[in-house]
Amino acid sequence: VSGDPNNGGGGAREIRSYEVSFNKRHKEKALKEYLPFIVATAKAIKDQERSLSIYMNERYDEWSPIGLQHPSTFDTLAMDHKQKQSIVDDLNRFIKRKDYYRRIGKAWKRGYLLYGPPGTGKSSLIAAIANHLRFDIYDLELTGVDSNSDLRRLLVGMTNRSILVVEDIDCTIELKQREEEDEEQSKSSSTEKKKAEDKVTLSGLLNFVDGLWSTSGEERILIFTTNYKERLDPALLRPGRMDMHIHMGYCTTEAFRILANNYHSIDYHVTYPEIEALIEEVTVTPAEVAEVLMRNDNTDVALHDLVELLKLKKKDAIEIEGKQAEEKKDANEIKTQSMQVDEKKIVDEIKTESVQVEKKDDKKVVVKNDFTENGSG
Ligand SMILES: Nc1ncnc2c1ncn2[C@@H]1O[C@H](COP(=O)(O)OP(=O)(O)OP(=O)(O)O)[C@@H](O)[C@H]1O
Known part of the structure; x- marks a missing residue:
């Protein structure tokens, strides 16, 4: 050589x-x-x-890159191992399937919807996917895009082997159904119509992503994130639109062990039974746990702080539960009282009605008597 x-x-x-x-x-x-x-x-x-880049659309139709040095990997990601494995398997299958996609006549792209409360690791998962595939990230800020034509320019300007990310899809775009858009457009003047037609909409984005964009490039991953899946437009949740819906949940005992290993390189500690029992009882995000573990280099101190945080959360939860129970009791009492009032009202009404009927009957009797008297007289 x-x-x-x-x-x-x-x-x-x-x-x-x-x-x-x-x-x-x-x-x-x-x-x-x-x-x-x-x-x-x-x-x-x-x-x-190859060093990775993250591109952001700082100007309305242009990407600007910076180096992506996010350390998150599937090893450091705190989530259920089965769920993690199914994502890794899905990604690996996708990468190997160039010929398969060509054979079935479908664009070589895959869509993931990540949903769950803030601080559960959605951004960390995106970075782990980028690091696993060695793909660049294009972080699309939709509120910074003025028109569908700018959006198209941005999307066409993406390279192959890349991930398009739209975070908080429920907040950043007007979630409108196509029919609603059509209806609105038919009402407005022609210049307004033109403007409205070009406004960035969810359907504009989805149409383009499914159509031209996906056939003009290869090995594309599309990731939408939301904190509120229930607020999403049904168009986005339709089968075939996003290939995999991934729920990012609160911290589990398994996730806690991964975080403790990440930050303190330990597999076990005497505080584990207490911490794990508390984690089963309270809702705490992986971000909150990570923050406490990171705060102190001394493992004993960090884990002790975590116990304190979890105890505090448990106390707050008990207080809130107590308050809610009291409020429910009060509400029930008010309901019972108003039911009693209603019942009394109904009884009174029935009484009044029967008195009226009786009076009417009396009248009838009187009339009858009169008649009888008259008749006999
Ligand atoms: N599942 C997780 N595994 C590992 N680290 C996590 C996880 N969740 C949160 N973290 C830690 O918490 C920080 C914040 O989490 P991250 O930004 O990934 O959450 P998010 O779900 O994207 O939140 P948001 O919806 O607010 O953007 C991360 O930098 C990471 O250190």
Whole structure:
């Protein structure tokens, strides 16, 4: 194997070539198996070494990149191991399926919807996916995009092997159904109509992502995040739109152990039984746990602080529960009282009615008597 120093010079990029010799009888194997293997391995190494970037749309139709140095990986991610494995498997399957996507005539892209409360690791999961695949991230801030045409320009300007992220999709875009948009447009003047047509909408984004964009590039991942799945437009939740819905939940005992291992490199500590019992009882986000564990380098102190935080949360939860129970009791009492009042009213009304009927009956009797009297008289 030899390097080639004659490569143009003058500050140009060095191009190196290698010479590999084989025995003639191995020619077939070398050309069909060995060289393709070398090329694929070299590409994988290059991809692995390539530094990643995160692009943001600071100007309305332009991306600006900065280096992505987020340390999150699937190993450091605190989540249920089965769920984690199913995401990794899905990503690995997706990457290997170039021919499959071509064969079935579908664009080589995959969509993930991440949902769950703030601080449960949605951003950390996105970084872990980027680090796992060695894909750049395009973090699309929709509120900074003025029109659908700018949005298209941005999307077309993305490279292959990249992840398009739209965070807090429930807040950043007017969630309107297509029919509503059409109805509104038919009411307005022609200039207003043109403007409205070009306004960034969820359907505009989804149409473009499903249509032109996905056929103009390859190996694209699309990730939407939300803290409130129930607020999302049904168009986004339709089967086939987002391939996988991933719930990011509160801290579990399993997640806690991963975090403790990340921050203090430990597998066990005497405080674990107490911490784990408390974690089962309270709602605490992985971000809150991570913050306490990170605050102190001394493991004993950090774990003690965590016990204190969890106890405090438990106390608050008991107080809130007590208050809610009292409020419920008060509400029930008011309900019972008003029911009693209602019942009394109904009884009074029935009484009044029956008195009226009786009076009427009396009258009838009187009339009857009169009649009888008259009749007999
Ligand atoms: N599941 C997790 N695994 C590992 N670290 C986590 C996890 N969840 C939260 N963290 C820690 O908490 C910090 C904040 O979490 P992150 O930003 O990923 O949450 P998020 O769900 O994206 O929140 P938001 O909805 O507010 O953007 C992270 O930098 C990380 O240190």
